[in-house]
Amino acid sequence: MPCTEFSPSIFTRPVYADLVSRGAAPAIMLADGDGAEALIDLVARDASVMEQAHVMFIPLATNHGARLKALGAPSYHESPSFAACLERFQKALADARMGTSLYLAGTEGLIGQAMALAVAAGLAPGAIQAEHRGSIARRMQCVHCKGVTEAVTTDPFVCSHCGLTLFVRDHFSRRLGAFQGVCVDAETPGIVPPTQEIQP
Amino acid sequence: MTSQMLRVAEVEVLTPLVKRFRFEHPEGKTLPLFSGGAHVVVEMEDGETLRRNAYSLISDPQDGSGYEIAVRREDRGRGGSRFMHTKVSEGDPLRVNAPVNLFALDLRARKHVLIAGGIGITPFLAQLRQLTRLQLPFELHYAARSRAEAAGLKLLPQAPMIQVHLSEEGNRLDPGAILAHQPLGTHVYTCGPEGLIVGVEDAAQRLNWPKDVFHSEAFLSPPPGKPFTVTLTRSGLTLTVAPNQSLLEALEAAKVEIPWSCRGGACGRCETEVRSCKGRIAHHDHWLEDAEKSAQTKIMPCVSRFEGEELLLDR
Amino acid sequence: MTMQFNDETFRDDYTYRNSPEAIRRFPFPFDQDSYMYSVNLEPHAGGREGTPFNKRFDVDEHYVSEMRDRAITLADDPLRCQSLPHMELAGWDFLELVMDSKAEDYPDLFSLTKDGDRWHWVNRPLGIEQRFTFLDPTTLPCGPLEYITRQTQGDHALLDQREGNLWMDAGMVTSQADWSLDFDVGMNFFEWHAPVPKAHEMGIFQRALKFLLALPLSKPSRRLNWTLTVNPRLDTSPENYHKWGPEKRTVTPENVGAKQHLRVELQTLWRLPRSNAIAFPIRGYLASMEDLTTLPKWGRRLHRVLRDLPDELADYKGFTVNRPMIVDYLSKFDDGVPTSAGIYPDETGL
Numbered sequence: 001m002p003c004t005e006f007s008p009s010i011f012t013r014p015v016y017a018d019l020v021s022r023g024a025a026p027a028i029m030l031a032d033g034d035g036a037e038a039l040i041d042l043v044a045r046d047a048s049v050m051e052q053a054h055v056m057f058i059p060l061a062t063n064h065g066a067r068l069k070a071l072g073a074p075s076y077h078e079s080p081s082f083a084a085c086l087e088r089f090q091k092a093l094a095d096a097r098m099g100t101s102l103y104l105a106g107t108e109g110l111i112g113q114a115m116a117l118a119v120a121a122g123l124a125p126g127a128i129q130a131e132h133r134g135s136i137a138r139r140m141q142c143v144h145c146k147g148v149t150e151a152v153t154t155d156p157f158v159c160s161h162c163g164l165t166l167f168v169r170d171h172f173s174r175r176l177g178a179f180q181g182v183c184v185d186a187e188t189p190g191i192v193p194p195t196q197e198i199q200p
Numbered sequence: 201m202t203s204q205m206l207r208v209a210e211v212e213v214l215t216p217l218v219k220r221f222r223f224e225h226p227e228g229k230t231l232p233l234f235s236g237g238a239h240v241v242v243e244m245e246d247g248e249t250l251r252r253n254a255y256s257l258i259s260d261p262q263d264g265s266g267y268e269i270a271v272r273r274e275d276r277g278r279g280g281s282r283f284m285h286t287k288v289s290e291g292d293p294l295r296v297n298a299p300v301n302l303f304a305l306d307l308r309a310r311k312h313v314l315i316a317g318g319i320g321i322t323p324f325l326a327q328l329r330q331l332t333r334l335q336l337p338f339e340l341h342y343a344a345r346s347r348a349e350a351a352g353l354k355l356l357p358q359a360p361m362i363q364v365h366l367s368e369e370g371n372r373l374d375p376g377a378i379l380a381h382q383p384l385g386t387h388v389y390t391c392g393p394e395g396l397i398v399g400v401e402d403a404a405q406r407l408n409w410p411k412d413v414f415h416s417e418a419f420l421s422p423p424p425g426k427p428f429t430v431t432l433t434r435s436g437l438t439l440t441v442a443p444n445q446s447l448l449e450a451l452e453a454a455k456v457e458i459p460w461s462c463r464g465g466a467c468g469r470c471e472t473e474v475r476s477c478k479g480r481i482a483h484h485d486h487w488l489e490d491a492e493k494s495a496q497t498k499i500m501p502c503v504s505r506f507e508g509e510e511l512l513l514d515r
Numbered sequence: 516m517t518m519q520f521n522d523e524t525f526r527d528d529y530t531y532r533n534s535p536e537a538i539r540r541f542p543f544p545f546d547q548d549s550y551m552y553s554v555n556l557e558p559h560a561g562g563r564e565g566t567p568f569n570k571r572f573d574v575d576e577h578y579v580s581e582m583r584d585r586a587i588t589l590a591d592d593p594l595r596c597q598s599l600p601h602m603e604l605a606g607w608d609f610l611e612l613v614m615d616s617k618a619e620d621y622p623d624l625f626s627l628t629k630d631g632d633r634w635h636w637v638n639r640p641l642g643i644e645q646r647f648t649f650l651d652p653t654t655l656p657c658g659p660l661e662y663i664t665r666q667t668q669g670d671h672a673l674l675d676q677r678e679g680n681l682w683m684d685a686g687m688v689t690s691q692a693d694w695s696l697d698f699d700v701g702m703n704f705f706e707w708h709a710p711v712p713k714a715h716e717m718g719i720f721q722r723a724l725k726f727l728l729a730l731p732l733s734k735p736s737r738r739l740n741w742t743l744t745v746n747p748r749l750d751t752s753p754e755n756y757h758k759w760g761p762e763k764r765t766v767t768p769e770n771v772g773a774k775q776h777l778r779v780e781l782q783t784l785w786r787l788p789r790s791n792a793i794a795f796p797i798r799g800y801l802a803s804m805e806d807l808t809t810l811p812k813w814g815r816r817l818h819r820v821l822r823d824l825p826d827e828l829a830d831y832k833g834f835t836v837n838r839p840m841i842v843d844y845l846s847k848f849d850d851g852v853p854t855s856a857g858i859y860p861d862e863t864g865l
Contacts, residue, residue, distance in 0.1 A: 022408055025407075026408075093384070096384050097381055097382065097383060097384060098379070098382040098383065098384060098386050098413075099407045099409060100384065100408075121384065121385075122383075122384040122385025123384060123385070124385075124412050124413045125410075125412060126410025126411050126412035127409075127410040141698065143695050143698060143753045143754055144753075144754055144756070144757055146594070146697070164757060169710070170710075171698070171709055171710055173698050173701070173702065174702075174706075175700065175701035180753075183756055183760065186756045186760025186761070187760040187761060187763050187836070188764065189761065202731055202733060232732045233788035233789055234732070235789055235790060235791040238791075261788075298732045298733060298734075300729075300731065300732075301791045304676065304677070304791045306601075307602075307604065307675070307790070308599075308600075333650070412678065459729075461729060467729070468725075469729060
């Protein structure tokens with residue numbers, strides 16, 4: 001499955017392309033689910049990219065782990081969730097020097113959160129690449145309570161924190177790694193439009 | 201343009217080729233503060249010719265009591281630096297435009313590495329005062345051929361994070377060694393001869409630094425060249441650009457309205473549409489994309505010239 | 516003349532009122548009988564005596580109450596004021612700009628004494644006296660941007676300039692027309708304007724950005740923008756939309772004149788010296804339909820503008836649902852007589 005192609009309608013939506021190898025330089029690689037295949041494809045294009053790589057993988061019920069490990073990175077680690085991986089990812093960023101590349105692959109939720117952390121750690125946006133694979137679910141920030149609801153596939157949806165019904169605004173914050181959710185029935189409480197599946 | 205008449209308060213010979221000038225308000229008024237890396241455009245009335253040259257400010261950005269610049273005499277240039285060296289003395293009035301910054305520090309950086317060659321030290325002199333005041337981590341490397349030619353030596357403070365590299369004394373600047381092992385979040389800035397800038401850029405690329413942390417300012421003044429003729433479609437004028445004149449100066453001499461700021465091919469303000477071009481534009485700017493340059497549909501009159509039969513501009 | 520400050524509220528019982536003088540000096544945004552987006556920037560270099568364009572940072576009868584409303588909003592949601600770490604210098608630049616301007620333009624209300632970096636600031640309307648060291652944040656009760664914008668009407672954004680773009684990296688935003696600083700902080704010029712319809716295709720933002728990147732020192736610019744608001748509410752934030760949204764449906768033909776307000780933003784743009792950032796104050800003014808129609812030229816023109824506005828813009832400005840009622844109300848003040856050019860009313864000495 002290739003890199004997901006999204007409709008070009010949203011100005012702030014990040015544009016994802018295929019990962020491009022920056023050669024045998026120090027690299028942090030973080031993938032979830034089918035994002036593993038993006039890393040496997042990257043290595044097929046340039047095997048040297050793994051020479052100094054620190055690979056972190058969150059399987060999300062896929063079985064790509066063995067193939068990913070076999071790519072031979074000096075450091076390979078699997079975590080059951082992003083939360084479980086967080087400390088390790090942040091330590092890798094703290095240890096990094098200039099010249100380190102960050103490769104992200106997988107869901108928009110993983111990419112958004114990891115990118116925000118990396119920029120906060122001092123990594124330049126130009127040193128970060130991201131390729132989207134797998135679920136087109138969105139990571140949504142509720143503009144009212146500020147809680148983030150992961151893996152949103154419908155519009156409108158219910159905020160998992162405050163319970164308001166939110167519509168999905170086509171407005172993406174790279175800093176938060178999330179789209180904006182706004183109360184859909186603010187003016188007419190209780191009158192909610194029919195639920196639709198989110199399109200890519 | 202916002203400009204004011206200032207008085208030359210000091211002239212100091214730094215080296216045989218470089219002089220420092222200090223400008224103050226004639227009534228002692230405070231001048232607008234600026235940010236490190238900013239330049240001013242100085243206007244010189246040289247006989248019939250009005251020259252406008254851009255110079256980086258080297259004085260303390262927090263100090264509005266005066267502006268200082270350092271000018272290297274370029275005998276093969278169009279005459280601006282020669283004018284400053286031979287015709288400007290203490291007490292003279294000179295028109296100076298408000299500071300503009302096209303080479304600002306990126307204040308997000310965790311560390312700033314400044315690499316200067318020769319007269320390219322000028323923007324960094326103001327930046328290092330700003331960095332010191334803000335207590336931000338930095339290191340500065342200054343390369344010159346010899347002690348005698350190094351105008352910066354008189355202007356740089358003694359400090360462990362300031363290193364001087366004199367090639368004559370066998371201490372050549374090595375960009376690769378400087379950039380290796382820098383902490384995450386470092387930005388690098390370079391100013392000086394093209395060779396130095398390319399050298400730093402190559403080293404940064406080799407070490408896998410992303411483009412967005414590399415900043416450079418080529419010290420660009422309009423090169424002289426053969427005279428050429430240009431026709432202006434809107435004003436209906438045909439002008440001849442003299443060997444020691446830029447196209448922008450020729451337009452100004454003919455009273456054609458045209459915006460400008462850096463006069464060095466970097467800011468994009470004077471970008472002009474080419475209506476017809478039978479010949480070859482010598483693009484000297486850092487503003488237009490390569491594709492735009494080869495298409496010959498745009499020109500930067502501040503630095504670029506023309507050779508050929510006909511050049512029609514939308515002015 | 517000493518200014519009188521109103522004691523009024525912008526929420527709950529909404530006691531906000533404009534004096535006849537405040538109505539006359541209202542920055543009416545329409546210079547002709549129709550409206551479309553434009554960059555419409557002009558130099559912010561004074562204006563007619565008594566108008567909001569005259570001073571660098573206008574102070575009016577609503578000052579004290581507006582600052583009280585801001586404090587309430589901030590107590591409820593401190594994220595309305597944010598500054599990314601690299602923007603502190605720009606915050607100091609802005610603090611100096613505002614203090615210098617207010618002390619010079621309103622010497623009876625504000626004073627600033629500088630002894631090198633040791634400064635002494637007095638704000639008489641708010642009863643504030645502060646001695647502090649310029650560029651030393653430990654000598655102020657909060658960051659420089661928050662400190663000065665708790666004392667300055669309007670929302671304020673500080674834009675960092677780099678990579679040929681502007682980045683909204685700091686701000687104080689408590690009276691916005693439906694945008695969230697917390698969400699938009701860190702975005703570039705095109706990103707934070709993404710939800711605005713039409714203007715992208717028109718190339719408006721490319722042209723505006725080009726102009727702003729070249730904004731010179733000491734030469735500020737200004738433009739007007741507008742929207743409609745039900746009730747004189749400052750906090751029309753997306754954060755609290757579920758709280759104020761229902762009020763939009765309380766408009767009736769009987770109360771539309773009093774409840775429906777025109778909200779005008781006087782936006783100014785300033786190049787900041789030390790940081791090379793741009794300050795973007797967005798100063799809001801509110802007037803009800805009843806207020807505005809006391810001046811016949813404005814009544815006629817407002818009717819024509821709102822009647823003929825493209826649907827998309829009415830949607831974006833959020834008044835589609837009340838539009839028929841508003842236009843119907845205003846039609847009573849439009850006798851079809853031609854209006855004079857320019858924004859000023861015909862009847863005043865302004």
